[in-house]
Amino acid sequence: MTIQTDAPVATIHEPARALPLAERVRRVRDAAYQIRLNVLVEGEAQGEGYVGQALGVADVLATIYADQMRFQPANTEWAERDRFLLSVGHYALAIYAALAEAGVLPHEELGTYAADGSRLPMSAMCTYTPGVEISGGSLGHGLGLGVGQALGLRHQGMADQKVLVLFGDGELDEGSTWEAAMSAAHWKLGNLIGIVDMNGLQADGRTEDVLSNEPQEDRWRAFGWHTQRVDGNDPLELIRAFDAAVALAAPTGQPHMIICDTRLGKGVPRLESREKLHFMKIAADEWDPCRVELTASYTAEEK
Amino acid sequence: MTTTATKSAQPLRSAAMIASIADAGVRTTSAPFGHALNALAAVDPRIVGLTADLSKYTDMHIFAAEYPDRFFEMGMAEQVMMMAAAGMAQTGLVPFASTYSVFATRRAYDFICLDMAEPKLNVNLVSALPGLTTGYGPSHQATEDIAILRGMPDLTIVDPCDAVDIEQAVPQLAACEGPTYTRLLRGAVPRILDDYDYTFELGKAKVVRPGQDVVFVASGLMTMRGLLAAEELAKRGVDVCVVHAPTIKPFDADTVVEQIDTDRMAFTLENHTIVGGLFESVAGALVKRGVGRQVRAIGLPDEFLDAGALPTLHDRYGLSTQAVVNRVLAELVGR
Numbered sequence: 001m002t003i004q005t006d007a008p009v010a011t012i013h014e015p016a017r018a019l020p021l022a023e024r025v026r027r028v029r030d031a032a033y034q035i036r037l038n039v040l041v042e043g044e045a046q047g048e049g050y051v052g053q054a055l056g057v058a059d060v061l062a063t064i065y066a067d068q069m070r071f072q073p074a075n076t077e078w079a080e081r082d083r084f085l086l087s088v089g090h091y092a093l094a095i096y097a098a099l100a101e102a103g104v105l106p107h108e109e110l111g112t113y114a115a116d117g118s119r120l121p122m123s124a125m126c127t128y129t130p131g132v133e134i135s136g137g138s139l140g141h142g143l144g145l146g147v148g149q150a151l152g153l154r155h156q157g158m159a160d161q162k163v164l165v166l167f168g169d170g171e172l173d174e175g176s177t178w179e180a181a182m183s184a185a186h187w188k189l190g191n192l193i194g195i196v197d198m199n200g201l202q203a204d205g206r207t208e209d210v211l212s213n214e215p216q217e218d219r220w221r222a223f224g225w226h227t228q229r230v231d232g233n234d235p236l237e238l239i240r241a242f243d244a245a246v247a248l249a250a251p252t253g254q255p256h257m258i259i260c261d262t263r264l265g266k267g268v269p270r271l272e273s274r275e276k277l278h279f280m281k282i283a284a285d286e287w288d289p290c291r292v293e294l295t296a297s298y299t300a301e302e303k
Numbered sequence: 304m305t306t307t308a309t310k311s312a313q314p315l316r317s318a319a320m321i322a323s324i325a326d327a328g329v330r331t332t333s334a335p336f337g338h339a340l341n342a343l344a345a346v347d348p349r350i351v352g353l354t355a356d357l358s359k360y361t362d363m364h365i366f367a368a369e370y371p372d373r374f375f376e377m378g379m380a381e382q383v384m385m386m387a388a389a390g391m392a393q394t395g396l397v398p399f400a401s402t403y404s405v406f407a408t409r410r411a412y413d414f415i416c417l418d419m420a421e422p423k424l425n426v427n428l429v430s431a432l433p434g435l436t437t438g439y440g441p442s443h444q445a446t447e448d449i450a451i452l453r454g455m456p457d458l459t460i461v462d463p464c465d466a467v468d469i470e471q472a473v474p475q476l477a478a479c480e481g482p483t484y485t486r487l488l489r490g491a492v493p494r495i496l497d498d499y500d501y502t503f504e505l506g507k508a509k510v511v512r513p514g515q516d517v518v519f520v521a522s523g524l525m526t527m528r529g530l531l532a533a534e535e536l537a538k539r540g541v542d543v544c545v546v547h548a549p550t551i552k553p554f555d556a557d558t559v560v561e562q563i564d565t566d567r568m569a570f571t572l573e574n575h576t577i578v579g580g581l582f583e584s585v586a587g588a589l590v591k592r593g594v595g596r597q598v599r600a601i602g603l604p605d606e607f608l609d610a611g612a613l614p615t616l617h618d619r620y621g622l623s624t625q626a627v628v629n630r631v632l633a634e635l636v637g638r
């Protein structure tokens with residue numbers, strides 16, 4: 001039976017792997033720039049928030065949404081989609097910025113970030129926002145949920161769908177992350193791709209002071225994961241790492257970890273050099289200068 | 304290149320982590336827990352502090368700055384923090400360990416129960432963001448922390464109202480045998496109880512304000528709201544008695560039942576779901592003594608709460624001073 005609807009034919013956003021590499025890098029750079037602009041809109045609307053983290057992870061999100069994932073912007077429930085799980089709920093403004101750039105959320109809504117009655121709460125939840133797959137925020141849940149989704153998809157014969165999980169380097173402290181790490185390797189979840197944002201920061205300070213977590217690559221390898229470590233602010237390195245993971249991906253195989261070293265506040269020089277705080281302080285009159293600096297550094301990179 | 308993002312008019316902000324619970328005009332004290340712990344540590348070398356990557360958000364950073372050698376940053380690993388605190392207690396130290404209420408209870412319950420309570424170890428948990436004190440949504444709203452913990456044998460549970468309570472509680476918690484769990488108010492903490500003739504006594508409920516018409520049995524920040532609501536209601540000719548019951552377990556049933564077993568209209572006020580907290584503690588005490596009095600519950604509904612700005616949420620869920628006043632007036636009219 002064919003169901004007739006007036007709805008427009010849903011477009012599928014396909015991965016960009018067929019395009020020339022230089023073209024892909026340019027697309028990711030552009031998307032990252034737009035994501036960062038969106039982040040500043042949200043940060044300004046709320047007057048605070050996790051702006052440093054969101055700017056730092058923008059290149060990773062741009063690579064995922066603009067270059068790697070298969071999804072339907074107009075139908076976030078599409079069964080055949082790749083899934084992106086945001087474990088770090090407080091990175092909400094980053095995923096909203098990426099979802100707006102990907103065409104899932106209207107740009108106009110970004111100004112409601114964390115406001116009363118908004119679909120974009122300060123901590124990302126699947127019950128509020130289309131395109132947000134899990135309710136994160138209590139940290140250390142994402143990777144285990146990813147294990148379940150990868151198992152569930154494989155169990156139901158979905159061989160191509162990838163499950164991507166982004167979590168923070170602070171989440172490396174949680175035992176649950178390592179339970180999931182062991183489980184994924186045991187169950188040979190070859191379509192599971194973990195991405196850890198190594199921004200070197202957690203709530204009380206630098207990760208190396210709070211709870212040291214290196215050598216990180218050795219740990220994932222020892223746990224049985226196909227592991228890569230990249231500059232998480234370099235689109236070319238990111239594209240290559242995701243391509244390598246996807247090339248090896250299979251319903252049954254080694255799970256993949258991409259360790260991304262990122263820089264807090266990336267793209268806005270005055271924020272890159274600011275004291276590394278969980279809640280970066282940005283004064284009310286700084287948002288416009290931030291935008292100017294962001295555009296300047298983006299334009300300089302383009303040359 | 305043009306930006307497609309647009310700016311919108313200023314919406315009401317969540318200010319999620321730093322939202323103050325002090326009503327307008329109420330004095331505040333900065334970080335009373337941290338300073339009280341320092342004062343205690345100065346006279347008791349057994350005191351140590353631990354946190355799970357939340358020292359700055361639980362006022363433990365005050366202790367860390369004063370006693371760096373007695374402070375242990377355990378990272379965002381609540382389970383090992385609990386186990387380690389218990390282990391330290393077994394060597395004779397008196398640990399205070401801090402995180403948020405949600406993570407202490409939901410994540411680390413087993414480690415509190417079996418590593419601290421069963422061996423009756425002197426570990427003192429201080430957990431910030433109890434009940435509805437953040438607009439972050441369910442991941443950070445510990446609406447059921449007391450309900451989770453009340454069934455644990457040998458655990459003392461304290462729900463302080465303000466800075467006065469916290470300052471006076473800290474040495475008593477350390478002196479108390481077995482583990483304790485305190486619902487911490489942090490940052491700029493209201494200071495209201497020293498306007499009344501009141502001292503904190505672990506295990507005791509106190510009549511803070513006498514009144515003829517209505518009786519409030521309250522704990523935590525809801526005692527502050529109850530006292531402020533009582534002032535408002537007095538202006539409308541309603542005389543409210545406020546009983547503060549900061550120790551939820553063991554519960555001072557004698558004092559509370561005596562106050563409820565009168566002709567006054569009775570309410571419980573709690574910053575917690577009406578399931579398994581103060582209301583049910585009171586209800587249980589009444590039934591056990593065969594006292595058939597109606598008690599009206601002011602507390603959070605049995606549901607996952609919204610995200611948003613804290614003042615909005617306190618209005619929405621009936622915890623604000625005005626909401627308490629309105630509720631009492633409505634009930635009095637309905638009687």
Ligand SMILES: Cc1ncc(C[n+]2csc(CCOP(=O)(O)OP(=O)(O)O)c2C)c(N)n1
Nearest residue numbers: 137138139168169170171201202203356379
């Ligand atoms: C289970 C749990 N414990 C504690 C917290 C409080 N918390 C919020 S963010 C954060 C730091 C997490 O570090 P990371 O994932 O690296 O995030 P970043 O600091 O880089 O933003 C902490 C401890 C939490 N949200 N969940």
Ligand SMILES: [Mg+2]
Nearest residue numbers: 168169170201
């Ligand atoms: Mg981090």
